Amino acid sequence: MPLRPSQWNFEIDDYLNPWLPAAPWKHVPYPIAHFLGHRPGPQRPLGNIAMIFWALIGVFCSLIIIEFAGRAIPSFEAHGAPIIIGSFGAAAVLEFYAIESPLAQPRSAVLGQLFSSIIGVAIGKLFALGSVSRDLTWLGGSLSCACAVAFMALTGTVHPPAGATALLAVVDPNVAHLGWFLLPVVLLDCVLMQCVALLLNNIQRRFPVYWWTPAEVGRRKQQEKSNSDYSSENGTKLEITTTHHLERDVSEEAKVVIKRGRVLVPDDMYLSPEERMFLEELSERL
Structure with a gap:
């Protein structure tokens, strides 16, 4: 079967970014x-x-x-x-x-x-x-x-x-x-x-704008961490995770949910470090 033009695409970040640590x-x-x-x-x-x-x-x-x-x-x-x-x-x-x-x-x-x-x-x-x-x-x-x-x-x-x-x-x-x-x-x-x-x-001025990529990194580690935290009884630790693995907490409609100690975002939504910090501060103030 011939490949469609859209299939002729390779992004190494799709494979690397989920495993990279988030900005410290x-x-x-x-x-x-x-x-x-x-x-x-x-x-x-x-x-x-x-x-x-x-x-x-x-x-x-x-x-x-x-x-x-x-x-x-x-x-x-x-x-x-x-x-x-x-x-x-x-x-x-x-x-x-x-x-x-x-x-x-x-x-x-x-x-x-x-x-x-x-x-x-x-x-x-x-x-x-x-x-x-x-x-x-x-x-x-x-x-x-x-x-x-x-x-x-x-x-x-x-x-x-x-x-x-x-x-x-x-x-x-x-x-x-x-x-x-x-x-x-x-x-x-x-x-x-x-x-x-x-x-x-x-x-x-500001340099660099980013060290590795402007896209989100560490999604795989966040998902593994969120699954571990969600299954444990200790819910006090703050986490930002995706809604894909927490379907019971949010509806299928894409939305951002802010709870005390937890922020849920759609898994296809990119947040800059500044936006993540803002959401974390809001979560801590609840």
């Missing part, structure tokens, strides 16, 4: 949570002049820190690593100016670079096995970038500068000669840029 903001002191991107209320709009100013400071500081680290680490110098991978110039634009873009969030910025580095090095080494490898560098670079884009799209980690990293790992001799040592170089650069972004972008 209730257990993190607010000053720390603030610089990790958490906000209890909506963010106040910021003029573009302030955004440009912070982008200027952020790009300069992050790149100079990465370059300094590249020059100061002995193993980097021993392997002949460049002071910075060129793709991080493009990454800095996303991380300090277009900070609300899904392409700039930590999941994409770190994992996209890591996956692309692995693919680029692997394909570079594969093409190096041939006797005419130098003549086929153009082919290896194209294949590397194409495979990196496809893999990032499948894993929800699309980060445009990472495509450049995969390309450079094959066609740029200054990067290609690093081999697998490119991975720690890229990871260190990613971590340093993310640290600067968390510090500077959260002074007047």
Whole structure:
């Protein structure tokens, strides 16, 4: 039977998100949570002049820190690593100016670079096995970038500068000669840029918008926990669960039910962390 167009779809988050833990903001002191991107209320709009100013400071500081680290680490110098991978110039634009873009969030910025580095090095080494490898560098670079884009799209980690990293790992001799040592170089650069972004972008703005995905996570664990709590006699512990497994408490009509110590929401309804916190506060006040 031929597949309908709507069936040609794959979302890795459909398989991963139910098993991931929920955001731990209730257990993190607010000053720390603030610089990790958490906000209890909506963010106040910021003029573009302030955004440009912070982008200027952020790009300069992050790149100079990465370059300094590249020059100061002995193993980097021993392997002949460049002071910075060129793709991080493009990454800095996303991380300090277009900070609300899904392409700039930590999941994409770190994992996209890591996956692309692995693919680029692997394909570079594969093409190096041939006797005419130098003549086929153009082919290896194209294949590397194409495979990196496809893999990032499948894993929800699309980060445009990472495509450049995969390309450079094959066609740029200054990067290609690093081999697998490119991975720690890229990871260190990613971590340093993310640290600067968390510090500077959260002074007047908000970064990241989310760490993994804007959709709900931890549904599987919530369902297992709700089933366990519902079968026990201790009903004092607060929980937010779905109505799919508590049909006796709500009607088939989609609705949000707030009880003392319990909030019931439809299993197809997404709640942001701020909305969940608001509902929990209402439940505790009953």
